[in-house]
Amino acid sequence: MKNPSLGIRLKVALALPLLFCLGTQAQMPGAAGPSGMDLAMLKLFGDITNFTAKAQVKILDESQQEVISMPMDFAMRDSNVRMDMDLTQAKGNSMPPGAADTLKQMGMAQLSSITRRDKNLTYVAYPGPKMLLSMPLPKEASTQDAAKLEKTEQGKEDLDGHPCVKNKVVFNDDSGKNVEAFTWNATDLKDFPLQIQAKEKDNTSIIRFSDVKLTKPDAKQFEPPTGYTQYTNQMELMQAMMTKMTQDAAPKK
Numbered sequence: 001m002k003n004p005s006l007g008i009r010l011k012v013a014l015a016l017p018l019l020f021c022l023g024t025q026a027q028m029p030g031a032a033g034p035s036g037m038d039l040a041m042l043k044l045f046g047d048i049t050n051f052t053a054k055a056q057v058k059i060l061d062e063s064q065q066e067v068i069s070m071p072m073d074f075a076m077r078d079s080n081v082r083m084d085m086d087l088t089q090a091k092g093n094s095m096p097p098g099a100a101d102t103l104k105q106m107g108m109a110q111l112s113s114i115t116r117r118d119k120n121l122t123y124v125a126y127p128g129p130k131m132l133l134s135m136p137l138p139k140e141a142s143t144q145d146a147a148k149l150e151k152t153e154q155g156k157e158d159l160d161g162h163p164c165v166k167n168k169v170v171f172n173d174d175s176g177k178n179v180e181a182f183t184w185n186a187t188d189l190k191d192f193p194l195q196i197q198a199k200e201k202d203n204t205s206i207i208r209f210s211d212v213k214l215t216k217p218d219a220k221q222f223e224p225p226t227g228y229t230q231y232t233n234q235m236e237l238m239q240a241m242m243t244k245m246t247q248d249a250a251p252k253k
Contacts, residue, residue, distance in 0.1 A: 051076050053073075055073075116222065133232075193210070
């Protein structure tokens with residue numbers, strides 16, 4: 001793919017923030033999608049409902065080669081979640097050539113995803129073009145939130161200087177669906193899961209946290225930005241972005 005089309009590049013712009021909402025669909029608690037963070041994943045943090053951290057998200061194929069990876073800033077306040085990312089930092093063989101430069105030129109490289117459990121909403125904000133996608137959490141959220149968690153200790157390991165207990169975690173919901181993951185819980189950080197790993201079919205998803213601070217973030221970080229053009233579905237947002245890019249690329253009269 002030497003010259004990705006406009007449509008492909010815009011699909012990448014929309015897919016990346018959804019992909020990195022802590023995991024890949026059906027691969028990990030925290031599945032990607034317009035809903036932002038899967039509510040079941042919150043259970044992996046136990047009693048910790050307030051913190052800030054850096055996160056590195058990776059998806060590996062069956063040969064353990066990176067499909068894609070990207071850093072992000074992560075914050076949780078009263079189980080509401082915010083993730084800030086720069087799509088130009090995404091790397092891997094699934095990134096079309098030139099996609100990062102295109103996103104930067106369009107002002108779409110920076111974005112934030114906010115999951116508000118208290119409002120049953122998720123926001124994805126693009127500060128460059130001042131566009132905001134606002135969507136309700138899926139109906140499955142209540143089922144995920146009620147999922148039962150079984151944890152089995154696998155041993156002890158150190159991660160980045162933190163003593164951790166490695167656990168196998170199994171989620172069981174009312175539909176009979178089971179999801180397995182492994183967590184490395186830091187005993188010096190109130191059992192914070194410094195690393196979360198899960199495998200589905202041939203792919204492995206890994207989330208690695210660093211610079212963890214167990215303090216309550218500012219409530220303003222979890223409010224949707226004002227002055228943005230709002231959209232309620234992904235297709236409308238994509239069409240608006242395509243229109244904007246076409247207009248910006250048109251010769252000036």
